[in-house]
Amino acid sequence: MDLILQSIAKHVTLTKEEQKTVIDAFVMARYPAKTILLKEGEVCESSVFVLSGILRHYIINDQATEHTISFAAQGWWVADMYSFLSQNPGNSYIEVIEDSIVMSLSREKQLELFDKVPKMERYFRVLIERSLVANQQRLMDNLSLPAEVRYTRFLERFPEIKYCLPQKQIASYLGVTPEFFSKMKKKMLTGK
Amino acid sequence: MDLILQSIAKHVTLTKEEQKTVIDAFVMARYPAKTILLKEGEVCESSVFVLSGILRHYIINDQATEHTISFAAQGWWVADMYSFLSQNPGNSYIEVIEDSIVMSLSREKQLELFDKVPKMERYFRVLIERSLVANQQRLMDNLSLPAEVRYTRFLERFPEIKYCLPQKQIASYLGVTPEFFSKMKKKMLTGK
DNA sequence: CGGTCTCTTGACGGAGTTCAAAGCTAGTGG
């Protein structure tokens, strides 16, 4: 529960009073594995900050194949940004992979917070900036690197969770089929 | 020159005085085609807002192939976000495609602006949010759509500039080789 | 003009997909 204050403290310094205002804007929640927090067609009313557990954010495209946008473990934020920002129905899913405790912040409360505690606007600006940089990097990696290298990057980026995910979810993050991912892993162990 | 104020006005309302403070933070510049504004290894000291002309932001990977991160025409911003935010050397290039007039904002001035005119922090937050959403969408498109469909999306996204770019640059945005792009275009005209 | 850069075209190769079948794991209910 202090984790969110620690995360904020990395970027801006809040007074005790501001800290209270911030905490009051959140709602704590606990979800068991397999809970679907958000479905296609729904409005993403809240961003969630993960205190413990693991979540996954993904889309299902026209050919009914899943593509993982991101995983979120302790200390990470997750939301369908398009839907959260616009409050229009989104096209993505958010699902709980391992029993999780989260702090969720509604869009309404967030906008209030921006006015009451301007430092929070800075905090979120910096988060989004970093997120954008990471996302651009991932896009470039996908355009120029083979799946094997993307896999090693994935392992570096998500060390906490790499062992507790089903392979098909890793494959869907890398952008390959589970079949190909299986063969690739074998090749990386034996052939190489 | 008013274009930047119009862009800002879409998201926040500035007083006359604030408008002046904002304008004063920028430096105008004019560059002929083929000017390289930023090279790999350099620090991206400024973000630029395009008044007229066209710019391109790209990387060159280990195999010496180019990948276009983005194009920027009138009313768009462009910068190497990683380098601009961290003020560390970046790994990307920014080049002028057609003679351009830009307003450039140094990182230093931007940070001053955030404090002097907090509404500008909001303006940039919103810009970055949109940029992130667009980037996530592009990543998902790249993972799940064939090059032909990505090309039609490209045409929708950059209608102003689609006819004044060399094909190899479009190919490098889509993530295919110029050779394949050439064959694909032919097929889309004849075969289809 | 002449040279450089871009675009086209073709043959071949490789990374990744699809489909299908079989083995494996783990959750679930009796």
Added chain:
DNA sequence: CCACTAGCTTTGAACTCCGTCAAGAGACCG
């Protein structure tokens, strides 16, 4: 606690999309 099922993983063969290499045909500029 076992048996069953449903989903996950592995494997293989055929196939597709796209890359590489190479050569020729424009096109643009000095």
